Amino acid sequence: MTAAAAFDVTLARAIIARKQSTPGAALPILHDLQHAFGYIDDAAIPLVADALNISKAEALGVVSFYPDFRRAPAEGRVMKLCRAESCQANGCEELVAHLETKHGIAPDRPKPGAGLQVETVYCLGNCALSPAALVDGEPVGRLDAARLDAIVSAGQASAQ
Numbered sequence: 001m002t003a004a005a006a007f008d009v010t011l012a013r014a015i016i017a018r019k020q021s022t023p024g025a026a027l028p029i030l031h032d033l034q035h036a037f038g039y040i041d042d043a044a045i046p047l048v049a050d051a052l053n054i055s056k057a058e059a060l061g062v063v064s065f066y067p068d069f070r071r072a073p074a075e076g077r078v079m080k081l082c083r084a085e086s087c088q089a090n091g092c093e094e095l096v097a098h099l100e101t102k103h104g105i106a107p108d109r110p111k112p113g114a115g116l117q118v119e120t121v122y123c124l125g126n127c128a129l130s131p132a133a134l135v136d137g138e139p140v141g142r143l144d145a146a147r148l149d150a151i152v153s154a155g156q157a158s159a160q
């Protein structure tokens, strides 16, 4: 599960320092920051820029370019639901329809109070266990409507 700690400058600096001298450090650092805090806080941008000796605009550009980076804390749980070929062949679109009709949750359209945000991805490398998803970073395979309902319920409970 993604640790959703409150943003902390000292921790952010430590995370950045771990990889700042690695070639191509921007993406690994940003991923580590998102893993630690659940999103990339605005206050992290100048820290990353300073550490990598790039402009704040460049650091922000990297964050903005990749849709995987979140600019604000997610509400509830986050599910990355695969909708690529193998998962399609094994019912992911039926799961999408179930989410919409039973829970009013549509992929890629966060709904306040839903407790679960669903983001479309295309192949998680877990095709053998299609339909597959990541829930707060944890792989879930052979997803079905009952498991989906349980994930939604858990998300609603954790959001309260």
Ligand code: FES
Pocket: 082, 083, 084, 085, 086, 087, 088, 122, 123, 124, 125, 126, 127, 130, 131, 132
């Ligand atoms: S197609 Fe869904 S995990 Fe590969």
